[in-house]
Amino acid sequence: MLKINGLLTAATFGLMAALPQTAAAGEAKIYPYQTSVNYCPAGLQPVTISGVICCGVPNQHVSYQSMKAHPVAQKKVHRKVHHATYSARAHCPVGTKGCTYD
DSSP states (O other): OHHHHHHHHHHHHHHHHHHHHHHHHTSOOEEEOOOSOOOSOTTOEEEEETTEEEEEOOOOSSOHHHHHSOOOOOOOOOOOOOOOOOOOSOBOOTTSSSOBOO
16 A cells, blocks of 8 residues: 555656646747838737747747858868879899889
8 A cells, every 4th residue: 555655656746847848838929020121010919830930929039030040051171181102113132133114
């Protein structure tokens, strides 16, 4: 009986910890839309909800344009590679008969 009560208590605390996260997950993300003109009524500003621009109050701190922007590509560093050079001269060691081309 004691094990069941402990298990139920642990499950209750687990559900209580998960509730605020699931409530925030179901909320629509409303981004502010950066524009030079505001045709919205007083107290509202242009916002985007799922890509649609309308008037409202944003609940995200980053704008829609910056959220959808691609990340900046890392600058590629090209290092100088040392290649071995070969000459077209004949290799004629002293004391051997004939020359070979490598």
